Structure formats: C-alpha cells, structure tokens
Amino acid sequence: MEAGTPVASSADGPSCYSRVTNEWICGQYLSDRSQEIVDATVQHVGITVVSVLLGLVIAFPLALLARRLPRLESLVLGVTTGIYTIPSLALFPLLVPFTGLTPTTVVIGLALYALTILVRSQLEGLRAVPEEVRESAVGLGYSRRKLLVRIELPLALPVMMAGLRVATVSTVALTTVGSLVAYGGLGNLIRDGVSTNFRAELLTASVICVLLAVALDVVLVLTQRVLTPWTRGVRT
Amino acid sequence: MDEGGPDVNVLAEAWRYLSAADNWTGAGGMADLLVQQLLLTVTALLMSLVLGLPVALWLGHLGRGGFLAINVSNVGRAVPTFALLALLVVAEWPGTQSFGPYGRAGLATLVALTLFALPPIITNAYVAVREVPEEVRESARGMGMTGRQQFLRVELPLAMPLIMSGVRLALVQVWATATIAALVAGPGLGRVITDGFFRSDYGKGIAGALVVAAVALVLELLAAFLQRFADPTRRVAPSPNRKAGMSSATSTVGPEVDAVG
Numbered sequence: 001m002e003a004g005t006p007v008a009s010s011a012d013g014p015s016c017y018s019r020v021t022n023e024w025i026c027g028q029y030l031s032d033r034s035q036e037i038v039d040a041t042v043q044h045v046g047i048t049v050v051s052v053l054l055g056l057v058i059a060f061p062l063a064l065l066a067r068r069l070p071r072l073e074s075l076v077l078g079v080t081t082g083i084y085t086i087p088s089l090a091l092f093p094l095l096v097p098f099t100g101l102t103p104t105t106v107v108i109g110l111a112l113y114a115l116t117i118l119v120r121s122q123l124e125g126l127r128a129v130p131e132e133v134r135e136s137a138v139g140l141g142y143s144r145r146k147l148l149v150r151i152e153l154p155l156a157l158p159v160m161m162a163g164l165r166v167a168t169v170s171t172v173a174l175t176t177v178g179s180l181v182a183y184g185g186l187g188n189l190i191r192d193g194v195s196t197n198f199r200a201e202l203l204t205a206s207v208i209c210v211l212l213a214v215a216l217d218v219v220l221v222l223t224q225r226v227l228t229p230w231t232r233g234v235r236t
Numbered sequence: 237m238d239e240g241g242p243d244v245n246v247l248a249e250a251w252r253y254l255s256a257a258d259n260w261t262g263a264g265g266m267a268d269l270l271v272q273q274l275l276l277t278v279t280a281l282l283m284s285l286v287l288g289l290p291v292a293l294w295l296g297h298l299g300r301g302g303f304l305a306i307n308v309s310n311v312g313r314a315v316p317t318f319a320l321l322a323l324l325v326v327a328e329w330p331g332t333q334s335f336g337p338y339g340r341a342g343l344a345t346l347v348a349l350t351l352f353a354l355p356p357i358i359t360n361a362y363v364a365v366r367e368v369p370e371e372v373r374e375s376a377r378g379m380g381m382t383g384r385q386q387f388l389r390v391e392l393p394l395a396m397p398l399i400m401s402g403v404r405l406a407l408v409q410v411w412a413t414a415t416i417a418a419l420v421a422g423p424g425l426g427r428v429i430t431d432g433f434f435r436s437d438y439g440k441g442i443a444g445a446l447v448v449a450a451v452a453l454v455l456e457l458l459a460a461f462l463q464r465f466a467d468p469t470r471r472v473a474p475s476p477n478r479k480a481g482m483s484s485a486t487s488t489v490g491p492e493v494d495a496v497g
Contacts, residue, residue, distance in 0.1 A: 085456040086449040087412035089419065089426055093445035096438060097246045166313065173316040177416060180433055187318055194322045194420050202326055206319035213314040 017200050026200035033201070037189070041208055044185025047178065048171050048216070051107045055114030055167060062115075063122035064148075073123070080116040088113070088177040096181065106178035113174060114167040121163020125156030158231065161224040165217055172213040186212075249439020250446065259443075266428060266447060273424030274451075276342075276417075277410045280349030284357055284406060287350070289399075292358040296365025296395070297387050305362035312355030317413045318420075321348045325420045345417040345424075352413050353406040360402025364395035397467045404459040411455055415448050425451075 016026035030037065066073040083091070091109045099105040129152050137151045176187030184191070186205040193202030225232060253259055260266045295301040324344035368391045376390040418426025425448050432441025 082453060082456075085408050085452045087415040087426075087452060089412070089415045089429055090445040090448035090452070093429055093433065093438075093441045094449065096442065169310070169313045173314060173319075176316040176318040177419070179318075180419065180430065187316070190316075190319055190322050191419065194326060197326060199326060202319075202322055206316065206323060209316050209319055210314050217314075 017198065022197065022199050024199045024203045026204075029200040029204065037204065037208070040186050040189050040205065041212070043183070044172070044175055044187075044209070044212065047103060047106055047110065047175050047183065047185055048168070048212075051110035051175075052114050052164070052168050052171050054107060054111040055118050055171075056164070058111065059115050059118035059122060063119050063126065066119070066123060067126055076119060080112075080119055083112050084116045088174050089180060092178065092180050101181045101183075103178075103183040105181050106175065106183045110171050110174055110178075114171055117163050117167040117170070118160075121166070122156070122160050125159030125163075126152055128159055129155045154228070157228055158224070161220065161227075165220050168216050168220060169213045172209065172216060176209060246438045246442060249437075250442035253440050253443035254446065266425065266444075269423070269425045269427055270447070270451065273411075273414050273426075276345060276349060276414050276424060277407070277455075280346055280410050280414070281353055281403070281407055283346075283350045284353035284410075285403065288354045288357040289361055292361035293365055293387075293392070293395075293399075296362040297383070297391060299366065302362065302366065305358050309355040309359040312352060317348065317352055317416050320351065321345065321413070321417055321420045321422065324348050325422070342423055344420075345414065345422040348417070349410050349413050353410045356402045356405035356409060358402075360405070361395070361399045364398035364402070365391050367398065368394045397463070400463040400466050404456070404463060407455060407459050408452070411452050 015021070015028045016023035017029055062076055066076045086094075088109065091112070092105055095105045095109055099108060133151060133155065134147065137147050142151065175185050176190055178184035179187035179191040182188065186209045189201050189205035190209075192198065193205065258265075262268070292305055295305055321344065324347055372390060372394065373386065376386045381389065414422075414424050415426040415429070416422075417424055418428075418430045425444060428444025429441045429448065432438060432444060
C-alpha cells in the first residue's frame, strides 16, 4: 500500500476514494486516516464518559433529596423534563454565552440530558424497594445511612443500572451534535463527510458511533453482573 | 469569542436579532422556517403513527413480537440522529433535492424523522396493550366479547394514556431531530442556528436556539394538555374506585424518558 497522501493515489493501485471514486466502504481510508479516526473516537469516548459521570454525580444527591422532600421531587422532575424537551442543537448554543466554544459546553449539555434519565431511574429504583424490607432493616437497628448503603442501594441497583445504560447509549449518540461547537468527537468526521461528500468517512464514523454505544452498553451489563452477584444465583 | 465567563455581548446580539422584524418576515425568514419545521414535524409524526401504531397495537393484542417491539427503542437510541440524517442526505436516494414545501434535503429529513418517531410509538403502544390486567381481559372474554370487541372496547381505552405518552415522546424526538437536520443542510429553524455558528455570527445562532427551545416547550405543554383530554379514564373520574384500578398501569413506562436527538 502506498503512503497515504490526502488525495488518494488513483494510479498506484486500488483506492476507493479519490476525485472519481467515492465508495461507502473503504479500507484505504481507514489506513490513511487512522490517526484522525482514533483521535475523534478518543474525544468521543472522553466527552461521553465525563458527561455521564457528571450527570451521575449530580443526579444521585438530587434523587436522595427529592425522595426526602416530595415537593422538591415534582420540581426536580418538572425542570429536568423541561430541559429534556429542548433539542440538543438548541441547548448547546444556549450554553455558549456562559462556557464558550469549548468541550465544557458539550459536556454540560449532555450531562443535563443524562441527568433527567438518571434521576428518574434512581427515584424509581429506590421506590421499588419493598416497604417490609425497609421496616425489617429499621427493626434490626439499621441507621438511615446504613439502611441506604446496605439495603436500599443494592436492591435499587438493577433499575438504576438500567437507567445508566439508557443514559450512556443516548449520550454516545448525542455527542455527535457537539460538532456544532467543533467538539463532537466522531460527529466532527460526520460533519466533514457531509460537507465534502466523503462517503467512506461518513459511514465509518457512523458505524464506529453505533459500535461505541454497543460496547459501552456491554461494559455496563458486565459491571452490573459483578455488582449484583445475587441476581446471577437466582437466574441459574 | 472569548472562552469562559458570561458573554453579555452575544446575548445582546441575540436579542437584537430576535427583535428585528426583517429576520422574521420574507422568504427564508424565521417565520418561514418555523412553518417549514412545524410542517415537517407534524407530517413525520402522522406518518409514523400510521405506520407504527396499528402494528404495535395488534402485536400487543396478540401478545407476540414483544422482543422486537421493545428492542426497537434500544436500537433507535444507539443510532445517532445526526449520522442517519447525514447518510440519507449523502446517499443518492432519497436525495438532497427540494421536496415540495419541505425545502432542500426535505425528503431525506422526512424519512429520518419518521424513522426516529417510530421507536417510542411502537414500544409504548405495545407495552400499553400488554399491561392491561389479565383479569380485565378475562372478564371481557367471559362477557362474550369477540377479540375485536375486546380490543376496541377494553384494551384500547385502558392503553390510551400510555400510548399517548409514547406519542408525546415521539413529538419531542421529532422536533429535536428536525432541528438537527440543519446540520446536514436540511430545512427548518435549525438553519438559523447552524448559519450563525458556522459563520461566527453567534448572536444569530443563539437567537435561533431560543426560538427552537421555546417552540419545543410549547409543543410539549400542548401535548401534555391533549394527553389529558385523550385519557378516557379521566372522563369517568366521578367513580373513583374504577379509576384507581385502571390508571395504575400508567406509571410503569410513563415516566421513562427516551432519547432525544
């Protein structure tokens, strides 16, 4: 294979992208632009992971507070649903006056979306803990803190993890929209692919995006298995 | 534009853009784009209702195909709306040419919007019919109802709240995706945002974002309002014990929020 010059060497061997050919699937593109693809993927994963973690860090105390104060619960749910209604392409610009054209804008926007899913699933998970279980723990002399950590969290974990999976997968997909402020990971490649009508770049970036979502989902499923060994015992 | 710190200038610019009448009127003005995007949203939503609802309700009635009906939502979440729009636009089919009132890249956008509205509609409608309590179904059968009567008179009314919340999710999803269409030269209000950002006219971009966000909230409130009216268990509310048993199923999938593009 020849060294990858930007305009592919149409004379020296088979190339699937050049001025005359524009294939969807193209091995040459993968090898020529591998660094660019890897960089975009790393940025994509970075933005996704930081956003979901930020969402988790905010969502958890919020869910605990909302459970304690029912009035706060409807407020939290109302506000997060409202944010969720705003399209991502409109939410990022609205953050720009405060955070500028930086990755922070994308991370905060995505964290806000993740937050909505996470708060809901965490509240739902905690609510699903049977009252008898809670009462017996209190009867055994568990403190509030111990009750939460030893009893409620483990029992709520499956529902919470389901929410985390939904949040993660949709964040991977939404990160692409960050290309509006030039920090969209693989979205930057997609945008470039559209504007230069470069099919291989477009399809490659889209496929990697879906694969990333699947891969992160699998990681979360495996994590959940490790965290909840008792559910495995029941199933087998 | 500088990084960090609230940038008051940009907000002032956005306000100036919004308050200039010229930006709203005329061909390609915001009023035009707004109508275009609303038209796209409504058409896509109707198309996906026609395509998805009958199949999902029927599968729910039969109790079959649950795996498919539920996983279609998971797949829909994993595929970036931006990527699908881009693929449809760059592919020769359905093309980037203008499509009637839907503008440039109109047909590609319409197809993508319809596809992304399907998952929440299908999943919610399926789950809604499945969640009708087995006792209720049995008593309907015991009363001598045919399958058709059972579906129309018992399952459908009870499933209505959950079906409607699926439609509401789809509406939010479609509006968001229609905005993203502008990233790939599509029609609609998203144009104002992308034009502003790609030409470093951030005030304009933010102005567009404000309008898009405001309309999104209005649509959501409108949908919530309509949903209240469409809930048949609400209309018979005077008999309280009846209501309690019937709307209990609502909470299972209702609060779950789906991905928005």
